[in-house]
Amino acid sequence: MRTPKLPERGMRQINLGPVTRIEGHLNIHTTVENGAIVDAKCSTEMFRGFEMILRGRDPLDAQQITQRICGVCPYAHGIAASYAQEAAYGLAVPKNGRILHNLIQGANHLYDYLLNFYQLSALDYVDVTSVLRYQGRDEELLHVKQWVKAQLDSGMKFPGTPFLPRLPGPYITNVELNIGALKHYLEALTLQRKANQAVAIFGGKFPHSTAIFPGGCSQNARVELITAYQSLIREVRDFINDKYLPDIVAVAEIFPEYWHIGASKGGFLSYGQFPLSPALDSERFIAPGVLLDGKVRPVDFDRIRQDVKYARYDSGTGLSVRESDTSPSPQKQDAYTWTKAPRYDGRMVEVGPAARVMIDYLQGHNEGIRKRVDAYAASAGIRVEQLNSVLGRHLSRGILGAVIADFLLEESDRIDADAPTMAPLEIPESGEGFGATEASRGALLHYVRIANQKIDMYECVVPTTWNCSPRDDRGHPGAMESALIGTKIRDPEEQIEALRVVRSLDPCIACSVH
């Protein structure tokens, strides 16, 4: 039941769900007072029980089953599951195997960044009705103009779906800018498809790759495939540099207040990404770390605990990843979500693009990241810590997109043509392993324990599990909750400002709960 409206000046409770233009079933219970959110509770509304389904299965099923946790970033799960099995099996991965893992995962990141900015976030800033004033000759835009006009003239209910109706809010008023952004929205639809074609060249298909395995990739390292891959990545890279990054800057110039809005109030965690040689513990192209109190420290998986006081489980609380348990309790008292509350050393952390960029930057690790962060921060007049904001997350994605695209082109040149791409597989009687990587949405950890050649236990601690976390057992809010609390709202009923915060974190509820 919706809470009845209270008098204008008092405290009001408003649900933001269903939150659209994200993955999955998210509701957010907000309390608004004096034009600001004073409390927020992230309520994820879908549960499937992947860890229960995995138990007792063949270990090699894991990279197939866990990809289905999320159809938006399946490859990250496929990679994490493969890493975990590599550790458990003690595999010696050939050079090509690791490179192909990197190529398919990296191309998937590029699509996901474009998707988040254009298809998921842009409609919070861009006024699509501007197209009615378009006077140019671009066929595609003229077609959209005619379509919108026909829709509005048709007398039908809900014309212009899915682009209308929308929430009231300040949108960009500059017609040219709106139309340029709309054109890029359409182009991004094409470019995300090309990035995923690059993914599929080695992955077998997208979504849900069949060619990723522990130890590498079953596709052969054929030169013509590498060339096709590079050609697609170049197109995507050019779009990122020529359009995506400038569009982020343009939005930032019109809405500069969003450098200050939506900061989460804890630390940051990144597992780093793209091992630069076959061994799993080798240096990564983007450096891992946990950022607490301004200092970056090495990551220790044993310091992660998951609380469930406010999540719908009656399994133990505060459990480490190795001892995790999932026992659903749909009607549990005081629980308001299906997402567990992971904490690092008891601390709340944000994961995702801003965490990835800041943690690498503060270690002075990746040259491409450092240069771009310095340049963009100087021109926007922001400090590096302000990447922890709505605009900072978007900028971080753009920067990572540019840096990763360059990396993929270099990495693909390192392939030894026609050399092996996979380690021979043999499933041990027993074993265990962690697999950690960065999904587009942040730090992704899989853990597998094998007994009698079957999965004895499996646990996934997923990016949106961190970001959409509920209160922990001590009552401390999760990253998104903390980013929302304090946000100023014009209209409590239709909180476009809050939704901008939410979409900058790019939540994926299918991942979050799984």
Next chain:
Amino acid sequence: MITRREFLKMAAALAAAYGIQGLPAPVAAALNTLGPEGVPRLIHLQGLACSGCSISLLQADSPSILPLITDYSQLGFHSDLSAVSGKKALDLIDAFLSGKAGEYYLTFEGAIPEAMPEACVIGDNHLTDYLLKAAETMNGALAVGACACDGGIPGAEGNPTGAIGLKQFFRSRGIDKLVVDIRGCSVHPDWVWHTVIRLVKAGLPKLVNDSPALFFSRKVHEQCPRYHDFQEEIFAKHLSDKGCLFKLGCLGPDTPADCPTRWWNAGRTWCVNNNAPCVGCASPNFARAKSIPFYRISENREVPHQQGDDE
């Protein structure tokens, strides 16, 4: 005077019977020039889903996704793409589901938690409430993907939610409505969009076991370019080898789908072309039993009687 709806239904039935070329000119013209109110509205709801089928639908190639959701159909609501959010979104969904906003088809992605309705909530209501409402007002439904058809991985052995597909859910409530099953984990975008285009231009496509015959009437194995290797008993010994992948666990013999001729991602490749055994994602039994793994690398799998040759 017949209504537009009746006219279109009649035209669609005629088109199905004679093909669009055989129709009287005015009828064919009407079908070809459907205005904004003429193309089918799609209301897309998600249950226990990963959005993989939706993301796959975005990979449509020719036509690409925008004309598909504006000219060939109109996407009335989709949680991943709709501008509207929150209460306004619920009002829009309610307007369609209560029959007040015009005709629509339901496209449904994900499974239904039959034994645990709290496992899927939209706004303030259980998913199952929405589906029961839709059953009364929709023209028909497309069950998009393995989960929506059979429960998929959420319905696999050991699952805690009792996840099932849309048709089984409707049947359990005594509802008899048109549900076209389009399997796959994920679906191929063509399987859905070509079905929608046929619905618009030529009426209900021919169905085999409630799935469009065009895509699902033959097994992957029967159409596989490595079928010759199978006959000659040239079997891959390791993943990444050439040769028939049967002994590594390939489920192509049990999986009705046209992947070997259609290929994926704008025709770039498909699983077996990447030396990856078919995991049977378009089979009603996909991922169901713990005892049937996707791969069989450590056993010398026995070649079955070649049923394809005897028939």
